[in-house]
Amino acid sequence: MDPRTSAQELILCELCKTGALQSHCELCQINLCKACVGEHLSDSSKRHNVVPYKHRKSTPNYPKCAKHAQKHCELYCEKCDIPVCITCISSEHKGHDLSDIQRLFSSKTVESERDLRELRKEIYPVYEKIASDLNSEKVNLQEHFEKLTIEITKQGEDWHREINIIVNKRKSEIDEMKAKYLALLNKQQEKIKRAISDVNQSILDLNEILDSNEVSLTCAYKSRNAEFRNLPPKVNVQLPSFSSQINKEQLHEMFGSLCALSITTAQRGYIMETSEAVSCPPVKPLLDEPELITTIDTKYKNLFSVACLTDDEIWTCGDIDIINFYNNKGILLKSVQTKTRSWPGDIAVTRSGDLVYTDNVSRTVNLVKKNQIQELFRLRGWKPYYVCSTSSGDLLVTMISNDKKESKVVHYSDSSEKQTIQFDDEDKPLFSSHHVKYISENRNQDICVADLGANAVVVVDQAGKLRFRYTGHRSTTSEPFEPHGITTDSQSQILIADTNNHCIHILDQHGQFLRYINNCDISFPSGLCTDKRDHVFVAQWIGGKVKKIK
Known part of the structure; x- marks a missing residue:
């Protein structure tokens, strides 16, 4: 219920403040009692339109002038960006660009209605979709990063298996090289032992010949010194060593890398699909002639x-x-x-x-x-x-x-x-x-x-x-x-x-x-x-x- 017409509250005239409300001036947007209607109409500078209060139209509520309490603002000062009454024009707003407040009101009403339609039909649904998309992104986020973690863990396990295989292979190669080297040393050792035995036997034989003073033994002697001078060849062996072919940086690179988390912003937009939005005139149309x-x-x-x-x-x-x-x-x-x-x-x-x-x-x-x-x-x-x-x-x-x-x-x-x-x-x-x-x-x-x-x-x-x-x-x-x-x-x-x-x-x-x-x-x-x-x-x-x- 409109509180102004409620039976529980008596509405009074806005001029005398005592008479019961009966009429309404649609031009001045003021409520009047029967006695004050005549006084209000005596102001011939305006084309008043007084109607019974119940029959008043839903017209704009013009603001009252801040400096002239009895005046309503019917114009708008573009320079000062405020509503003004007729009295104000001749004083501090003299020479300023003025526009009709009703025309401005109509223009702004059209603009507001157009904006409201756009907000309801175009912009709000876009924001709702963005909110829904964000929720979907949050749901997918956990799954994506869990998948990444599984991939990296599997990569680590694969690497551990390959590294164990490589380590075991290298150990086997070491054992083979050690056995080969040891066999070579044992063979050389046997040859030297035989040569030492032969040299010792030659020493004993020569001592016996020289001690016997026998001509036949001395003449039958065959020297082996030339044979003994030919020493067995020395085997030079370069012991194997282990060297790593990669450093820690290379290891990280070979293991694999994660692309950096890239966060950018882009201008969102939407396309007006209704012909009404396309055909709306600009709020400030160009003048016919500048x-x-x-x-x-x-x-x-x-x-x-x-x-x-x-x-x-x-x-x-x-x-x-x-x-x-x-x-x-x-x-x-x-x-x-x-x-x-x-x-x-x-x-x-x-x-x-x-x-x-x-x-x-x-x-x-x-x-x-x-x-x-x-x-x-x-x-x-x-x-x-x-x-x-x-x-x-x-x-x-x-x-x-x-x-x-x-x-x-x-x-x-x-x-x-x-x-x-x-x-x-x-x-x-x-x-x-x-x-x-x-x-x-x-x-x-x-x-x-x-x-x-x-x-x-x-x-x-x-x-x-x-x-x-x-x-x-x-x-x-x-x-x-x-x-x-x-x-x-x-x-x-x-x-x-x-x-x-x-x-x-x-x-x-x-x-x-x-x-x-x-x-x-x-x-x-x-x-x-x-x-x-x-x-x-x-x-x-x-x-x-x-x-x-x-």
Whole structure:
């Protein structure tokens, strides 16, 4: 039961606080008693719609103004990101971009309903499947590792058997060699014994002849000394030794090795199968005609880059050693001189609001914080050129080798190299060697590079895998595509400055051409950036002007 209509509770008028509730104003979303209806309708500045309370529609409950208690907020200030009433517009919100809160409510309602459908029909089932898969993985994990343990145990048992066979064979070989050597020694020993006996007998015979002084015995004597001088040959034997042919390292390798446990992460995704999801319009459709909001004269002769700090404040850099900070009205708020007094290669603003700039003379990437310049890192063999800050607070830097033969993109986290993007799956260079390569990270974490040397935009995913190349759309342009600055918006749309054709190309996140921005008197666009409301800041190379476009 609705507590507002419960018989146990008397609902009172929201104006007088005493009369019994009878009516409801659908415009102002206020409950009224009979006496206060007339007073409420006396305000002719609004088209009130008072109905019996029981017949009230389920209309949005407009918030009351925090500063004007009797007013409801019917508008929304985009700059301040808050609902406002009509009275507020003429005071602190004067000149701000305003939108109808009912239109915003309707848009957000459609978006919320679409998100709810997607969550229920697409995303939640995917998460359920992931949870189920994880449970299956846990069940299979024990079985897999038990199998590994059994395999290794069996390998050990096989090795023990083979080693016992080898050991026994080697022992048998030792016994055979020992017996052979011993037999040889025994044979030599027998020969020597016989020779000694023969020598002793010759000594006895000679003593007898000499003692007898008999002529016949003496004349019959035959000398054997020549025979005895021929000594038996000496047998040289090299005793066997045992040497191991493997060391412990080799033993481990021969036994077998385990592949290392490899744990990686990959971006999960799902495919929307319903035609409804495909046909849903973007939350922020493109205007029929882009609108020029303001022009800021930076006084640079040649302007290279622009980076938003807020919706109303920008950093700029060009062909001097000064990086300037302006507001929307073109008022110079601050200046930073580079440490080496050389032109900055490019600029970016970090998530914390600090300025980063590259210096290809000193080969450094530098952080400007509280008016102090801090060197984040210095390159060797490479020169940094263009830079952007990622959604995670890291930096992406395009760079060229000293010999100008190679280009690459390097992902830095806390001044440490995290990832290098240089080659495709066929080991071919993703980028030309030309040094002009503006860079931006898309909301889906794709990395978008405007490669002037290749006259193309190269888009890779966060793993560095090529997604697509865009080489221009010749429907209305007359000159070759010449990409310089590149940025993305909240819808993951990619915006590219085409200097040759004095326009901005807009693509969707899959590389499909959507439209040009070729009005607003754009000439020689170079750097680009977008603010939180998807306004585009265009740095014009010649003349040094920045144009803010809706």
